Amino acid sequence: MVQERQRRGKGVCWMLRLWSVAVISILLLSACFVASCVLTYQFTTDNPNRRLFELHTYHSSISCFSEGTMVSEKMWGCCPNHWKPFGSSCYLISTKENFWSISEQNCVEMGAHLVVINTEAEQTFITQQLNESLSYFLGLSDPQGNGKWQWTDNTPLSQTVRFWHPNEPNSPAERCASIVFWNPAKWAWNDVLCDTKRRSICEMKKIYL
Structure with a gap:
């Protein structure tokens, strides 16, 4: 009887460990997915800012002008000053x-x-x-x-x-x-x-x- 209870206890512990590993794996995968989405979004949204920063390394000032709308938001095209x-x-x-x-x-x-x-x-x-x-x-x-x-x-x-x-x-x-x-x-x-x-x-x- 004692040995049977010990076997059952070991089985329960093994199942708990298995479930714990599975839950942790799912959480890690979810975290990676969310992080990937955030990085992709930041890269997409920060790309114009990055290009503006790069442009400022060559030119002290730029001019931006409206070029209509896209998805109900204004689009602005930017060139260095004195460029056509x-x-x-x-x-x-x-x-x-x-x-x-x-x-x-x-x-x-x-x-x-x-x-x-x-x-x-x-x-x-x-x-x-x-x-x-x-x-x-x-x-x-x-x-x-x-x-x-x-x-x-x-x-x-x-x-x-x-x-x-x-x-x-x-x-x-x-x-x-x-x-x-x-x-x-x-x-x-x-x-x-x-x-x-x-x-x-x-x-x-x-x-x-």
Whole structure:
């Protein structure tokens, strides 16, 4: 009888331990799930603030402007002061001339890159900001001189979105692209030597709040 009671007692203790482990495991899994949700939410909501912080590391002041509504809340697009907003990007026209590589580095140091033109509307907007007597580097180059033009993000030049002047590009030695106004034509692209000094156009993505 005593041995039977001892066996029953051990069985009950074993069951209690098993249930305790199961309950603790469920609680730990629940806590991990909640923590994961909280971190995901914070990452999502803090992302604009993080980008604003990063932007302030390059620029002392920014300007934000209303861009309509989304889910009944105002959307604000932000660009550094003196940058021109268009679409989802901000643009800065340089006032100094430099080589292509240095121009790209100057853009990178401001959290941007040499401009990548994706549409005719974007090209039209940009040319409205330019001086017809000057030439400006684009973020477009042919590193190997084999006609494989690519943008600064390494994407190849689209077959449909390209705005070269007639008969351009025309020299394998001219491996960087600029945008220039030629009479009686218009603003369009020209291949030029990368180590010639020109002005340039920087582009960065807007920050949305």
